[in-house]
Amino acid sequence: MKTTFTIFKLSLRTILRERVAVSMLGLLVLVLVLLPSGLQGDGTVQGAIQMQVRYSLGFSFALLAGMTLWVSCASVSGDLTSKRLQMVLTKPVSRMSVWFGKWLSVVTVVSLLGLLCGGVTLFRIHQIISAAEMEPSERSLLQTQVLTARKPLDVPPMDLSEEAKQLFIKQQAAGALPPQANMEDLLPKIERYLQVERFAVDKESASSWTLPLPTPPQPGEEFQLFYHYDGLAMGSTQVNGEWVISDPDGESFFRFPVQQSPQGGHALPFTVPKEMAGATSLDLTFRNLAPEGSKIFFQTDQGIRLFHQGGSFSLNLFRSVFLFCGLLSILAAIGVSAGSMFSLPVACYSTMVVLVLQAFSGIVSEVVEQGFPARPEDVSSVVHLFTQARFILFQGILILIQPMQMESPLGRVAEGVLIPSSEVFAVLSLRFLPIIGVAALIGIFFFSKREVGDAS
Amino acid sequence: MKRFSFHKGTVFILLGILCLFASGLRHSELIDQRKEYNLQHVPPEKTTPLVTLTTVAFGGFRGLVADALWVRASKMQESGDYFEMVQLANWITQLEPRVPEVWSFQAWNLAYNISVLFPDEEDRWRWVSHGIDLLTKEGLLHNPNSSDLHWDIGWMYQHKIGMEFDLAHLYYKQRLAEGMEKVLPTGTLPLQPLSIEAERILSSQFSLETSVMRQLENSFGPLDWRLPATHSLYWSTKGLSYPTSDFGGKKLTRMKFQSLSVLMQNGNLLHDTETGYMMTLPRKDLIPVINQEYAQHLEGKPENSYLVKSYENFLYQALVLYAESGQLSDALELYTGLAALDETLQPGRVNFQVFVQNLLTQPPETLRRSQAMTRIVTLLQKSKDPEISEVRSRGIAQMARQTHRLYQESRQTEDHLKRTGLPPFEWMMGNL
Numbered sequence: 112m113k114t115t116f117t118i119f120k121l122s123l124r125t126i127l128r129e130r131v132a133v134s135m136l137g138l139l140v141l142v143l144v145l146l147p148s149g150l151q152g153d154g155t156v157q158g159a160i161q162m163q164v165r166y167s168l169g170f171s172f173a174l175l176a177g178m179t180l181w182v183s184c185a186s187v188s189g190d191l192t193s194k195r196l197q198m199v200l201t202k203p204v205s206r207m208s209v210w211f212g213k214w215l216s217v218v219t220v221v222s223l224l225g226l227l228c229g230g231v232t233l234f235r236i237h238q239i240i241s242a243a244e245m246e247p248s249e250r251s252l253l254q255t256q257v258l259t260a261r262k263p264l265d266v267p268p269m270d271l272s273e274e275a276k277q278l279f280i281k282q283q284a285a286g287a288l289p290p291q292a293n294m295e296d297l298l299p300k301i302e303r304y305l306q307v308e309r310f311a312v313d314k315e316s317a318s319s320w321t322l323p324l325p326t327p328p329q330p331g332e333e334f335q336l337f338y339h340y341d342g343l344a345m346g347s348t349q350v351n352g353e354w355v356i357s358d359p360d361g362e363s364f365f366r367f368p369v370q371q372s373p374q375g376g377h378a379l380p381f382t383v384p385k386e387m388a389g390a391t392s393l394d395l396t397f398r399n400l401a402p403e404g405s406k407i408f409f410q411t412d413q414g415i416r417l418f419h420q421g422g423s424f425s426l427n428l429f430r431s432v433f434l435f436c437g438l439l440s441i442l443a444a445i446g447v448s449a450g451s452m453f454s455l456p457v458a459c460y461s462t463m464v465v466l467v468l469q470a471f472s473g474i475v476s477e478v479v480e481q482g483f484p485a486r487p488e489d490v491s492s493v494v495h496l497f498t499q500a501r502f503i504l505f506q507g508i509l510i511l512i513q514p515m516q517m518e519s520p521l522g523r524v525a526e527g528v529l530i531p532s533s534e535v536f537a538v539l540s541l542r543f544l545p546i547i548g549v550a551a552l553i554g555i556f557f558f559s560k561r562e563v564g565d566a567s
Numbered sequence: 568m569k570r571f572s573f574h575k576g577t578v579f580i581l582l583g584i585l586c587l588f589a590s591g592l593r594h595s596e597l598i599d600q601r602k603e604y605n606l607q608h609v610p611p612e613k614t615t616p617l618v619t620l621t622t623v624a625f626g627g628f629r630g631l632v633a634d635a636l637w638v639r640a641s642k643m644q645e646s647g648d649y650f651e652m653v654q655l656a657n658w659i660t661q662l663e664p665r666v667p668e669v670w671s672f673q674a675w676n677l678a679y680n681i682s683v684l685f686p687d688e689e690d691r692w693r694w695v696s697h698g699i700d701l702l703t704k705e706g707l708l709h710n711p712n713s714s715d716l717h718w719d720i721g722w723m724y725q726h727k728i729g730m731e732f733d734l735a736h737l738y739y740k741q742r743l744a745e746g747m748e749k750v751l752p753t754g755t756l757p758l759q760p761l762s763i764e765a766e767r768i769l770s771s772q773f774s775l776e777t778s779v780m781r782q783l784e785n786s787f788g789p790l791d792w793r794l795p796a797t798h799s800l801y802w803s804t805k806g807l808s809y810p811t812s813d814f815g816g817k818k819l820t821r822m823k824f825q826s827l828s829v830l831m832q833n834g835n836l837l838h839d840t841e842t843g844y845m846m847t848l849p850r851k852d853l854i855p856v857i858n859q860e861y862a863q864h865l866e867g868k869p870e871n872s873y874l875v876k877s878y879e880n881f882l883y884q885a886l887v888l889y890a891e892s893g894q895l896s897d898a899l900e901l902y903t904g905l906a907a908l909d910e911t912l913q914p915g916r917v918n919f920q921v922f923v924q925n926l927l928t929q930p931p932e933t934l935r936r937s938q939a940m941t942r943i944v945t946l947l948q949k950s951k952d953p954e955i956s957e958v959r960s961r962g963i964a965q966m967a968r969q970t971h972r973l974y975q976e977s978r979q980t981e982d983h984l985k986r987t988g989l990p991p992f993e994w995m996m997g998n999l
Contacts, residue, residue, distance in 0.1 A: 152651075
């Protein structure tokens, strides 16, 4: 432990002396100071805050990731090249202590910088709010929908596979499907169709969704009904409808008439009345009142939610910073391990692959979500084989990077949605820590096998 | 060996410095060539730092970055997240600064596609302004000679603000008028030179050059710069001063004549800053000027035959104006010209009288907002003529009131009334 701490101190000193680290630090300062002043929101305070969180903090972490990559790889391979590590290894120091000392020093530096970025972003947001001239209603909207951390309650997922099978059989019997239609190929598409239908409301009709409440609401508690239209499916016809919040027995508590463009997300705030107190679930019903209007679609993923107050914006922002610091710790572990195995350029490139894959994990997920590719008639079997091989490769990559995927922490902070501490703890301890452990084991194993104290 | 390496190193460094110096000497020549071949319209010192940074730093990867931003912008728009759209539009255009189509598309997207999604008028106006600003403040900086961008700006004034299709068009008109009144309180350019501050605001906020404004006023008399049609006239005229394609030239010329026609019908603005009510008065003095302008474009120039239909429309609208204000001999002259172009019309005084009678008895509910406004205003002006008797004056005022009432009652829905309705009749009468 003592030796690990000594290595940690020595590495910390080296990192601070590294020119690359210093120049990255300079860039970070530029991003934090200059970028926010050049960012253009949509002209609203809400937009300016969202831009600060998404872009200013997002760019800072992108830069920190680059810095982590370089510093972690250089901490071992660079020290080996400059023969500094050989001097250390002549002493009774285990390779494990060296690895952990190096990793800890990188993680400490980048985490401190990450926290600094979070602090600066928070300060900038405070400045934006103080400088803005807002109506009291606008300020209240900002406080309740952006500068907050709302706890979401989602419509529970439903297993639609059996319903999809029944529909397939029914359609096949009716002759609506081509004879060669394969159930396995079509089932995901039918399930997707049923899912879309589940969140759609026909004209002059109503649809309901039941949301179980984990804790019974108390009188006076503030809630928000949030809904997000699937604008792509609806065009620009105005929505004319009504939201009804009731208990499962049909007793309605609130009615909200709605007349708006079918775009984006909207929140309807309400305060829990006495009659609602103690409810274990709520029914959310949307009535599509427009006779000349079209069918209304809500997003199937988090398109209808209930929000209630969960915590403060600042803490939420720092929870997202912690999650990013966790990701940087993984990158540092991979970097130190790669540095223990390869020369600096090779280590950097191999770690960069992980970084790039993580950054583009959304695209990889989209490709895999589209399902195993069926062979079109006009495509040769060789080409199809390549397509399948590529799909399997993407599946493999997704399995590898899935533990590092997160549900857009910055997006959630910007939209005032809570990142629960339990989630931060679970992600850091159950997903990130094992990856770090595996990277450490591989790194330490190869590092111990590597001959570094020879005369060369 | 070491000494030799040192010398060799020194020689290479000196050689490097020499090469840098030599390439530096060619720099000004290269800049001149860029100007000569029209490769870069904007001198590097005048462009924005972001453009310089992106064009130099990204190099060949610029296209890839632009693609990624296009994808993000599409996704954001699909999901209804508009906070980033201005920034993304800005970055995309800065990555492809010399492609006017990119500026056009992004500005159109902001001003048209996004603005209409907001129910609140102020929100809508903000997005329309973002679209216009993107073109006037940035697009033209990098493509000052692009006649297409001039047309795009003119179109936003002419169509988005000037016409009645947008639910918030009256609010846009009001905001434009308020903005211009801060610099030109009466809406027109004063005879004496403007203050430096006023010139600065006109240039920085509206991208208007006073020299071009004065040039237009020399041709068409005092113009009311609070009106969107004056701005579309400005941008179309300015755009025509740059080289254009055949189609581009026709578009700009059409816009110029359409703007003039609108100014002829609604070229003077009465704006009540307290209530926000606005009323436009016709400018009959423009009729001979526009007529002459058409003549210059049409006589002996068969290549301009695309303007014939537009000329017919102008003659018809001018004729209506003259007829409504009782200048029948002037109206007859225009009718004769119109009958020569339109085969469906028969020349002659009797036919003219029937034509005018049909025009004047056209039910108010079938009129467009601007036409109804012109008819009511013309009637009210006539009723205030000191040369007519009091009884006749009251009768004409009553006709104006009737026209106003029938027009307002014919609005089918609340939205329709809001979009195409007129200010209260009492206000109109009291302010003429």
